[in-house]
Structure formats: structure tokens, C-alpha cells
Amino acid sequence: MSEMNDLKNTGLIDMDSVLERIGGDESFFLELLDIYIEDFLEKYIHLEKAIAQYDFNNIKEIGHSLKGSSGNLSLTRLHETAYSIELSGRENDIERAKLMFNRLQEEFKKLKNFLSHDQKQSIEQKLPGMK
Numbered sequence: 001m002s003e004m005n006d007l008k009n010t011g012l013i014d015m016d017s018v019l020e021r022i023g024g025d026e027s028f029f030l031e032l033l034d035i036y037i038e039d040f041l042e043k044y045i046h047l048e049k050a051i052a053q054y055d056f057n058n059i060k061e062i063g064h065s066l067k068g069s070s071g072n073l074s075l076t077r078l079h080e081t082a083y084s085i086e087l088s089g090r091e092n093d094i095e096r097a098k099l100m101f102n103r104l105q106e107e108f109k110k111l112k113n114f115l116s117h118d119q120k121q122s123i124e125q126k127l128p129g130m131k
Contacts, residue, residue: 010110010114012076013073013075013076014076033073039069040108041126043066044127045127047063047066047085047101051097051098056088056092056094058089059085059097060086061089062085062089063082063087063088063089064086066082066085067083067086070082078104081103081107084096085101
């Protein structure tokens with residue numbers, strides 16, 4: 001639970017909001033966070049490919065999906081960045097998509113710092129560039 005205590009004070013998440021929605025169950029929150037991370041990693045890989053291929057429909061859809069999942073967990077900075085990615089797809093703005101992709105990576109790295117050692121290793125195996 002030390003990760004949970006560390007995470008509460010980071011500003012990465014509106015912890016009061018998310019815990020209120022799930023009845024204060026911190027264990028359940030950590031389970032939801034695990035699910036979010038798996039989903040994030042899959043979408044991150046697809047987003048990187050979509051940006052490389054200038055596939056604005058996928059950029060928009062992935063941004064929208066990341067926005068929803070980040071919002072559900074009150075991961076405010078990841079939510080805002082995902083929203084900007086969604087907009088870049090709508091506006092066919094590849095430079096903004098690239099910028100927001102880099103920001104998304106940086107915000108996720110901040111979140112990753114508060115995960116368990118095993119979770120960090122799993123992420124680094126799936127995405128070696130996410131160190």
C-alpha cells in the first residue's frame with residue numbers, strides 16, 4: 001500500500017474523487033489501475049503506429065478511448081493529454097499529435113514511478129522505451 005500513499009500526494013490523480021466513486025475501496029482502485037495500465041500500454045503502441053502512418057481516424061479514436069479511461073480513474077493530466085490527442089485527430093494536426101504523444105509518455109512515466117517494482121518491470125518488458 002505504500003504506492004497508494006505515495007500516489008495520493010502526487011497531483012497525478014484526484015484521489016478523493018475516484019475513491020468516492022468506488023466507495024473508498026483502495027484495493028479495488030489498485031485493481032482498476034492495473035487494468036488501466038494494461039489498456040494504456042496496448043493503446044500506446046497503436047497510437048504510436050497511427051501517428052507514424054498519419055492515421056487521423058485512429059489517432060482520434062485512441063485519444064477518445066484513453067480520455068475516457070483516464071477520466072474514469074481521475075487521472076487528470078493523462079485525461080487532458082488524451083483529450084488533446086483526440087482533438088489532433090479530429091483536426092488532422094500531426095504535429096500536435098506528436099507533441100501530445102510525447103506528453104502522454106511523460107505523464108505515464110510519472111504515474112509509473114508510483115507502481116510496484118513488478119509492475120514497472122512488466123511495463124518495461126512490454127515497452128522498453130518507457131523507462
